[in-house]
Amino acid sequence: MPARRWRRPGTADQGKPLRTIDPPFVALGPSGIAIRARLKHLTVEDEKVLRAVGAHLGSLASKDLKRRCADGLDHSTDAWAERKRSLTQESSSRWAGSITKATHDQWAFSRRAQFAHIQSLEAGVRTIAHRLSLPVGEKGGKRAPGGYRTRREWFAKTRRLHLLEERLIRERADREAGRVRVARGGRGLLNTRHNLEAAGLTEASWRERWEAERWFLAADGESGKRFGNETIRVTPDGEVSLKLPAPLAYLANAKHGRYVLVGTVAFHHRGDEWADRVSANRAVAYRIHDDVERGRWYLTASWTIPPALTVSLAEARSGGLIGVDTNADHLAAWRLDAHGNPCGEPRRFFYDLSGTAQHRDAQVRHVLTRLLHWAARHNLSIAVEDLDFQAEKTREKHGRRKRFRKLISGMPVARLRARLVSMAAELGITIVAVDPAYTSMWGAQHWQKPLTSKTRKTTRHDAASVAIGRRALGHRIRRRTAPPPQHQRDTAGHRTAQAGRGTRGREETRPRVPGPRTRPVLPDAERTRATSASTTVRDAPVAQVWVQGSLLLTD
Structure with missing residues (x-):
């Protein structure tokens, strides 16, 4: 997947080059x-x-x-x-x-x-x-x-x-x-x-x-x-x-x-x-x-044992998959269809990493069991980030941010990844690993607000799981791409895929304009409209509808 350029809102003229994003791959099973x-x-x-x-x-x-x-x-x-x-x-x-x-x-x-x-x-x-x-x-x-x-x-x-x-x-x-x-x-x-x-x-x-x-x-x-x-x-x-x-x-x-x-x-x-x-x-x-x-x-x-036979990446993507975002206290997961659209509600699998090593290991196994059983019920693959925090744990990089260093050090990335691969192989579930670059940032930018409603509060981690799943499916993380300039009505104007409802030139159905229309109607339309009683209470008088009568044909 080639490198992409991202521009923050309000800085259209100041784009920063991004590092190359590695393509997703199917993780090998245990040996x-x-x-x-x-x-x-x-x-x-x-x-x-x-x-x-x-x-x-x-x-x-x-x-x-x-x-x-x-x-x-x-x-x-x-x-x-x-x-x-x-x-x-x-x-x-x-x-x-x-x-x-x-x-x-x-x-x-x-x-x-x-x-x-x-x-x-x-x-x-x-x-x-x-x-x-x-x-x-x-x-x-x-x-x-x-x-x-x-x-x-x-x-x-x-x-x-x-x-x-x-x-x-x-x-x-x-x-x-x-x-x-x-x-x-x-x-x-x-x-x-x-x-x-x-x-x-x-x-x-x-x-x-x-x-x-x-x-x-x-x-x-x-x-x-x-x-x-x-x-x-x-x-x-x-x-x-x-x-x-x-x-x-x-x-x-x-x-x-x-x-x-x-x-x-x-x-x-x-x-x-x-x-x-x-x-x-x-x-x-x-x-x-x-x-x-x-x-x-x-x-x-x-x-x-011989390495577990893994399916191809195309087969793993065929029926959609589950994107999983790894966090310090829970796994945020969301199911996506083959086109990259979120389906259903987000799932969160919580665990507690305090206590002894045996307790932490049991917590990791329990949360992975729940995740894998959910994926097995729907016969879906799982997409996870290929995380490595070895370079992020040094105090020279983060200085006084002790809580942040402790948070990163406490994430069971290596243990979770090893157990997930081995446990998934037992159930025949494919694991797709993706590059973790910019998933949280782009997920929050493009998916957190659209997926939030009055009955569902989407977190940044939920949006990141959608971004991870879309990257594993081979789609861009943003929802849609703006059409080419030659296909835009405004001739390379301001219209984009994320335009608001009131933006001119937005691709949507025409709004209904009240008032009389000159269009052909059935011959008995006038009689039907005259005899039918309106059930809607209106403050203003209803406008007259002009109906063209049938023409008199003479020799």
């Missing part, structure tokens, strides 16, 4: 599935063995991650093979393969996070340097911030600029050298150790959580092997067994150095799919996790 179930009825001996295996493999994973970080950019397949051979001696070949793969993925993820951090620092340095170059108190605009308000703030920002530049230099040096900083167990939980009172934890409880997070009890699946996994094996009946590492082989209670748990597992969600894969000996990866806070053990099964 993997993960299900979780609780390990029930575990004995004391079962928990003892799981803790021993997790602690032993966790220490090996920590050593392997240290070696991988030390290799940096000099890592090669030979170094990977050497690390795996050294781990095999203390565990097994399959456990070593799972550990080295997890280490490689964690190092790559840290590199991506490091690059994102460098980009954030560069953006902060540019913003502060720009604002410091302006006079104190100079106002800014929508596209660029102005100068700082006071000399005191200006001086404080000069010190912060030096701090950010120092951090940027250090991060760039680490990236060039291939160094990453990783904390197994999570940096958030690590920093909690220094604030136990604020977190409501004791040192013993924190230590228990820290050790549980650093355990390693994960095994990759293998196609063709019995039940899809030789390391952690789960039978269709729910029996769980695991291959013990060589130093812990004395704990085995079954053949070939295996330990069979007394507790069983049952997958209720997608259990049939899991059972089909296990029965056919297809690869299934497992992970055992100890939830210290609840005192429960969980087993997570995961496997890859």
